[in-house]
Amino acid sequence: MAEKKYSSDLKVINIGTQFFYDALVAQNVKATQVEWKPPVKQSAEVLDALNKISSPELKEKIDAANDKAVHCIIDSEPYLVDIIPAGEVIEGLDDYTVIHSGPPIDYENMTMLHRRGLVSACRFEHWAETDEDAIKLIESGKIKLLSALDTNTVGAGTGIITKSVAMFIIEDRRTGKISANFPAEGPNQGGFCGWGLYSETIADYLRKMKDYFFPVMKAALKQMGGLPIKPILAESFVMGDENHTRQSAADLLFDKKILPELFKLEGFDRQQLLDTLDYIVETPRFFHCIGQGASRAAMLSAINTPYSTMVTAICGNGVTFGIKVAGLGENEWFTAPAPMMTGLYTSTKFTDADQLPWKGDSCVVECAGMGGLAACAAPIVMSLRGLKLKDGIALTREMENICISKNPAFSVPNLDFDFLPVGIDIRKVIETGISPEIHGGMFHKEGGLIGAGSARVPMLCFEKAIKAFAEKYGK
Amino acid sequence: MKKVVVIANRYVDSVSLMAVSAKVMKLDGVTNAESGMGTPANLEVLVDDLGYDIPEVTPNDLIMAVTADTEEQAEAAMKTMRDLIDHKEGDGSVTYKSLSEIDLREDEYDLAQISLPGEYAHAEAKRALSMGLDVFIFSDNVSLEEEADLKKYGTEKGRLVMGPDCGVGLIKGVALGAGSIVRPGPVGIVGASGSGCQEVSCIVERLGLGVSSIIGTGGHDLLPEIGGITMLAGMRKLDDDPDTKVIVLVSKLANLDVMAKVLGAADRLSKPVVAIFLGATEKLYEGHNVHGTFSLEEAARKAVELCTGKAPEMGYTDAEINAMVKEKVAALAPEQKYVRGLFSGGTFTEEGMIYYTEHNKGVQLNSNLNTKYSTQIPDHDVSVGHCILDLGAEDFTAEAPHPVFDPILKLKRLKKEIADPTVAVVTMDFIMGPGVAADPVTPFAQECKALKDAGSKIIFISNVCGSLEDPQDTLAAEKMLADAGVIVTRSNYESTKLASAFLAALEERG
Numbered sequence: 001m002a003e004k005k006y007s008s009d010l011k012v013i014n015i016g017t018q019f020f021y022d023a024l025v026a027q028n029v030k031a032t033q034v035e036w037k038p039p040v041k042q043s044a045e046v047l048d049a050l051n052k053i054s055s056p057e058l059k060e061k062i063d064a065a066n067d068k069a070v071h072c073i074i075d076s077e078p079y080l081v082d083i084i085p086a087g088e089v090i091e092g093l094d095d096y097t098v099i100h101s102g103p104p105i106d107y108e109n110m111t112m113l114h115r116r117g118l119v120s121a122c123r124f125e126h127w128a129e130t131d132e133d134a135i136k137l138i139e140s141g142k143i144k145l146l147s148a149l150d151t152n153t154v155g156a157g158t159g160i161i162t163k164s165v166a167m168f169i170i171e172d173r174r175t176g177k178i179s180a181n182f183p184a185e186g187p188n189q190g191g192f193c194g195w196g197l198y199s200e201t202i203a204d205y206l207r208k209m210k211d212y213f214f215p216v217m218k219a220a221l222k223q224m225g226g227l228p229i230k231p232i233l234a235e236s237f238v239m240g241d242e243n244h245t246r247q248s249a250a251d252l253l254f255d256k257k258i259l260p261e262l263f264k265l266e267g268f269d270r271q272q273l274l275d276t277l278d279y280i281v282e283t284p285r286f287f288h289c290i291g292q293g294a295s296r297a298a299m300l301s302a303i304n305t306p307y308s309t310m311v312t313a314i315c316g317n318g319v320t321f322g323i324k325v326a327g328l329g330e331n332e333w334f335t336a337p338a339p340m341m342t343g344l345y346t347s348t349k350f351t352d353a354d355q356l357p358w359k360g361d362s363c364v365v366e367c368a369g370m371g372g373l374a375a376c377a378a379p380i381v382m383s384l385r386g387l388k389l390k391d392g393i394a395l396t397r398e399m400e401n402i403c404i405s406k407n408p409a410f411s412v413p414n415l416d417f418d419f420l421p422v423g424i425d426i427r428k429v430i431e432t433g434i435s436p437e438i439h440g441g442m443f444h445k446e447g448g449l450i451g452a453g454s455a456r457v458p459m460l461c462f463e464k465a466i467k468a469f470a471e472k473y474g475k
Numbered sequence: 476m477k478k479v480v481v482i483a484n485r486y487v488d489s490v491s492l493m494a495v496s497a498k499v500m501k502l503d504g505v506t507n508a509e510s511g512m513g514t515p516a517n518l519e520v521l522v523d524d525l526g527y528d529i530p531e532v533t534p535n536d537l538i539m540a541v542t543a544d545t546e547e548q549a550e551a552a553m554k555t556m557r558d559l560i561d562h563k564e565g566d567g568s569v570t571y572k573s574l575s576e577i578d579l580r581e582d583e584y585d586l587a588q589i590s591l592p593g594e595y596a597h598a599e600a601k602r603a604l605s606m607g608l609d610v611f612i613f614s615d616n617v618s619l620e621e622e623a624d625l626k627k628y629g630t631e632k633g634r635l636v637m638g639p640d641c642g643v644g645l646i647k648g649v650a651l652g653a654g655s656i657v658r659p660g661p662v663g664i665v666g667a668s669g670s671g672c673q674e675v676s677c678i679v680e681r682l683g684l685g686v687s688s689i690i691g692t693g694g695h696d697l698l699p700e701i702g703g704i705t706m707l708a709g710m711r712k713l714d715d716d717p718d719t720k721v722i723v724l725v726s727k728l729a730n731l732d733v734m735a736k737v738l739g740a741a742d743r744l745s746k747p748v749v750a751i752f753l754g755a756t757e758k759l760y761e762g763h764n765v766h767g768t769f770s771l772e773e774a775a776r777k778a779v780e781l782c783t784g785k786a787p788e789m790g791y792t793d794a795e796i797n798a799m800v801k802e803k804v805a806a807l808a809p810e811q812k813y814v815r816g817l818f819s820g821g822t823f824t825e826e827g828m829i830y831y832t833e834h835n836k837g838v839q840l841n842s843n844l845n846t847k848y849s850t851q852i853p854d855h856d857v858s859v860g861h862c863i864l865d866l867g868a869e870d871f872t873a874e875a876p877h878p879v880f881d882p883i884l885k886l887k888r889l890k891k892e893i894a895d896p897t898v899a900v901v902t903m904d905f906i907m908g909p910g911v912a913a914d915p916v917t918p919f920a921q922e923c924k925a926l927k928d929a930g931s932k933i934i935f936i937s938n939v940c941g942s943l944e945d946p947q948d949t950l951a952a953e954k955m956l957a958d959a960g961v962i963v964t965r966s967n968y969e970s971t972k973l974a975s976a977f978l979a980a981l982e983e984r985g
Contacts, residue, residue, distance in 0.1 A: 010649045013588070015588070024649070036572070077483065238488055427575065
C-alpha cells in the first residue's frame with residue numbers, strides 16, 4: 001500500500017468487523033478492537049442504569065472500591081478460633097428468635113422445610129413441647145425471624161439456628177470480623193440446622209456435640225492459637241476440591257492439623273478424645289462449614305464498601321433467591337424466583353418434580369471465588385454431574401469475565417497453575433449476560449439430599465441491583 | 476546484598492516455587508534466590524545454610540529471599556519474584572471485551588467506530604457517547620427511534636453522531652468505514668450519502684486540493700424523525716474549523732422541510748456552502764445563499780472553484796464523446812441493444828438513473844430498485860432491457876457479501892451480463908479505500924481484457940472512486956482498466972454521461 005503521508009493523532013475504538021480495525025492499523029492510527037460478544041437483551045431501564053454509572057469519574061470510584069472489596073477476600077486471614085453458643089456471638093439471636101437461610105421470608109410463604117425447621121427450633125429450645133404448640137406459638141407472631149445473611153452467620157440448607165446451637169467461630173485476623181457457623185451434625189448430617197429436622201436423637205446429638213466433643217476441640221484450638229484456614233483452602237484446590245460440592249482434600253488437610261493437637265491435650269479422658277476424633281473424621285464434608293465461615297468472614301469485611309459493585313451474598317429460601325452488593329445496603333436484597341438445579345440425582349427414583357427450588361446460603365463460597373467459580377479445580381465434581389474436565393475449565397474461564405480480579409492465593413493445576421477468578425461484579429454480569437455458576441446440593445421437597453448440581457443466579461437479581469446502584473450513585 | 480520479604484498466610488505449591496527461583500537466578504547480579512513456605516526445613520536452609528535473617532514466620536507464610544550484588548539488583552530480583560509468583564509476567568498488551576472496560580484516562584480514545592449488527596449498535600453507541608466519545612456507526616437496521624435518541628443524546632453530550640448507516644467518514648485525516656484516505660485540504664464535507672461524499676472528496680483531490688473532514692450523517696438524517704441533527708451539527712463544526720474554507724453538503728433528495736431547514740442554516744454560516752441534493756431541481760435552492768449543484772462532480776468542481784477562484788477543467792469534451800460513440804456503436808452487432816449498469820454504490824446508481832431520465836426521455840429503465848425513475852425487474856438475478864443494478868441493495872447482499880468488501884458478487888454478475896448477446900454497454904463503478912476489498916479492480920480488468928482479445932465489441936465504461944493515498948493504488952487500477960479496453964472516466968457523472976450518449980445512439984439505431 002501507499003505509505004501514509006499524513007499523520008493523525010485520532011485514536012479509535014473499533015467495535016464490529018475486523019476489516020475496519022485492520023484499515024485503521026493500516027493507516028497507522030492508534031486503534032483497539034473490542035472483543036465484543038452479543039449481550040443479553042437489556043431492558044431500557046437496565047441500559048439507562050448502566051449508562052448512569054459509566055462516567056469516567058464514577059467508574060474510577062467504583063473500580064477503586066471494588067479493588068478494596070476484592071482484597072477483603074484475597075487478603076483475608078481466616079482462622080478457626082473458637083466454638084461458642086450462637087446466642088453469644090450473633091447479635092439479636094435471643095429467646096424466641098430463629099435464623100433461617102435465604103432472603104427474608106415470613107412463615108406463611110415459607111416452604112414446608114422451613115416451616116418444619118421453625119417448629120423444630122421451638123422444640124429444641126423448649127419454647128414448645130409439641131409440634132401443635134410450636135405452630136400455635138409461631139402463628140401467634142411471637143417467634144422473630146432473622147435471615148442468616150443479615151447476621152454474621154451462614155444458613156446452609158434450611159439454616160435453622162437458635163441461640164443454644166454451638167457455632168464454629170472464624171475470625172478474619174486482618175479485619176477482626178467474626179463469622180459464626182453451625183457445625184456438621186455427625187451421623188445426623190443435615191439434621192437440625194441443615195434440614196430443619198427435630199427428634200430426640202438429633203437434639204441429643206446436638207447437645208452431645210456441645211457438651212462432649214466441642215470442649216475438646218475448643219481446647220485444641222486454644223492450644224494452637226487458632227487454626228489457619230486459607231492454607232487448607234489453597235492446598236485443597238491443588239488436590240481436586242472446588243470447596244462447595246467437594247472438600248475431600250480439605251477434610252484431610254484439616255484432620256492433619258487438628259488431630260495431633262487433640263493428643264497433646266491434657267485433662268480429657270482417652271475415650272472422650274477418641275470419640276471426638278471419631279466425630280471429626282467420620283463426619284463427611286466436615287470442613288464445608290469452615291470454608292463457608294472463612295468466606296463469610298471475608299464478606300463481612302467487604303460489606304459497606306461504598307461504591308463497590310461486588311456481590312457479597314447469594315442465597316435462596318426455596319421460594320425466592322437473592323443477592324446483596326457491597327456498595328448497597330447491608331440488608332438490602334435483590335430477589336427473583338429461586339432457580340432449579342441441573343445435575344445428577346443420587347437415585348433414578350428422583351426426578352425434577354421432587355426437587356425443591358434453591359435453598360441455602362452456601363453460595364457464600366461462590367462469593368469468595370470458590371465452588372462454581374472454581375469448577376475447573378474439581379474434575380470429579382464435573383464428572384459426577386456428567387461433565388468433563390474441559391467443561392470445568394470453560395466454566396472457570398467464563399467466570400473470569402464477570403469477576404473483579406484473580407486470587408493469587410488460589411492457583412489451580414488444571415489451569416496450568418493460573419489463579420481462580422474472584423469477586424463477582426454486578427456490572428460485568430449485566431454487560432456480559434453471564435450469570436455466576438453456583439454449585440450446590442439438591443434438596444428433596446420433603447427434605448434430604450437427592451443429588452448435586454448447579455444453577456445460574458437469576459439475571460433479575462442483578463438487574464434489580466444495578467438499578468438500585470445507579471439510583472444511589474449514578475447521575 | 477540480601478533481601479527478605481514475607482507474605483503472611485500465602486500458600487504456594489513448592490513445585491511452583493522451584494520454577495520461580497530458577498527464573499530469578501537468571502537476572503543480572505543475582506547470586507541466590509529462594510522462595511518457600513516458612514517450614515522448619517526451609518528455615519534451616521535459609522538461615523543456617525544461606526545466612527538470611529528471617530523474621531518470625533509460620534509454615535503458612537511465604538518467604539521470598541534474594542542475594543544480589545547491588546541494592547538495585549536485589550530490588551529488581553524481588554520484584555520479578557513477586558511478579559512471577561503473582562503470574563504478572565506478560566507482554567502488557569491490553570484487550571477489551573467491552574467498552575466499559577476501557578478507562579479513557581489511562582488509555583485515551585476519541586472515537587468509537589461501530590459496525591455491529593443493527594440491533595446492538597444503539598446500546599454500544601450510547602455507551603460510547605456517555606464515555607465522551609464521538610461515534611461513527613456503520614451499522615444499518617437501527618430504528619429511527621433509536622437513531623433520534625442517539626442523536627439527541629449526542630447533542631446533549633456535545634458529541635458527534637455519524638450514522639447509523641454511515642458508510643464513509645474522514646476525521647483528522649483518518650478514513651473511517653469504507654471511505655478513502657484523502658489528503659488534507661480546504662474542503663469540508665457533510666453528507667448523508669457515503670459514496671456521494673467519497674466521490675466529491677476524491678474528485679476534489681484529483682483537481683489538486685484536499686479535504687479537511689468528511690462528516691457522514693447516515694442515510695436517515697434528513698428524515699423528519701431525525702430533522703438533520705447531525706448535518707446541522709456537522710455544518711457548525713466545519714464553520715468553526717479553521718482548516719475548512721468551503722463546505723459541501725451531500726445528500727440524495729430528502730424531506731423538503733428538513734432540506735429547507737438545512738439550507739436555511741447554511742445561509743447563516745460564515746463560509747461559502749456548495750450543496751448537492753441529487754435529484755433536486757433549481758427550485759430547491761431558490762432564495763438560499765448556497766451554490767446549488769446537480770451532480771457530485773459539479774459539487775466538487777464548484778468547491779474547488781470557490782477555494783481557488785478558478786473553474787477547473789476535467790473530462791471528455793462533447794466532441795470527443797460524440798466521436799467515441801459513433802465509432803464504437805458502429806462496430807456493434809445488430810442484436811447488441813442494451814446498456815447494463817453494475818454498481819456497488821447506491822448513490823452512483825441513483826445519480827445515473829436521474830441523468831438518464833432527464834437526458835434519454837421516453838426510454839424505459841429497469842432496475843432491481845423500486846424508484847420513480849425505473850421499473851422494478853421481477854427477478855433481481857435476471858436483467859431486462861436497459862438495466863441499472865444496485866448490487867449493494869438488500870436483495871443482493873442477503874445472498875452474498877456487499878460488493879464493496881468482496882467483489883465476487885459483481886464479478887459473477889458481469890460474467891452473466893457479457894454472456895447475454897443483447898448487451899452493448901456495461902458501466903461499472905469501483906470503490907477504493909483501506910476499509911474495502913484489497914483488490915477490487917484486477918479480476919474485472921482481466922475479464923474485460925480476455926473478452927477484448929476474443930474479439931468482443933461490448934463497450935465497457937468505468938470510473939474508480941478512490942484517492943491517491945488509498946492502499947489499492949487508484950492510478951494503477953485506472954491504467955489496468957484502460958489497457959483492458961475499458962473507457963475510464965474521472966467520475967461517476969462522466970461515466971453516466973457517456974453511457975447516456977451510448978444509450979441514445981443505441982435507441983436511435985433501433
